[in-house]
Amino acid sequence: MSLTVRSVAEFRALLSSLPTADTAAAAAAAAREPQLTKPPGSLGRLEELSGWLAAWQGRHPPAAARVRCAVFAGNHGVAARGVSAFPAAVTAQMVENFRRGGAAVNQLCRTFGVELTVTPLDLDTPTADFTAAPALTEADLVAALNAGLEAATATATGQPLDALCLGEMGIANTTSAATIALALHGGSATDWTGPGTGVAGSALETKIAVVAEAVARHTADAPDGLEVLRRLGGRELAAMAGAVVGARMARVPVVLDGFICTAAAACLEATVAGALDHCVVAHASAEPGHRRLVAALGKRPLLDLDLRLGEGSGAVLAVGLLQAAVACHTGMATFAEAGVAAGEG
Known part of the structure; x- marks a missing residue:
């Protein structure tokens, strides 16, 4: 079923009426x-994951077989300020690489049986340079949100997804993520700004200055996280935010990738508390602002592997943990079935 909004106000209303976890399914998993x-708690976070999946899928037992990774791509006007080590043309080139199956996320999707979708968003029309003007118009934001709302639709056979991984591609989008994080959670531009594609030295100092300049210009009167997203985000960040909400409406748990993906999602949490309850953070990115942002959201990453690639790579890698959690929860024998005295061993 198609889910679209006609305005940012309509999206805000949707965000304010999100479904909650299924308590019956959660109780069945807990029972x-x-x-x-096994000894109680001996599988650690795998036990938490199986319960989380059941609660947000709204069924028990949970499943992790039908998983999609939705990658969104956008270009940023702020790239002209020299904040990235690569030119903006790389965004479109990488989209083609995804489509040809040549990127890291393609290999990870094959490994874990994850469906990959790639959605380029007006790559020939970068967002405005947010040091001079808001990055997106309201119409731009609505279009990108709607692109994301569609991401959690059922498979081609009509079966619901078990989970949705989110990823992005967009030269200069770590600058956007750092700017959003600073706007939402304070501190200094240095706290949130890292090398991204590999900037260092004077280029990194320029990037830090751009982040500080943008926040000073745009956030004094921003009413909520969605307006911060419009002023400082990009089309791919807005699409990921839309996908988080679309997944919630479809009862599909979400696996967030790294810094950019988490920054996009943080705009939702800053607008409505609890908007990310159906999300887990896949990994702690090597991008320095990510750990700080994850902590601010009260989340705990599943993996810590020094990843900083983006494109949904860390999220897809974490699917292996979801599959392991489900396999153990559904496939293990009970004490009664195995003839083992509970509590022994």
């Missing part, structure tokens, strides 16, 4: 877990 042939 099964202590019966499995």
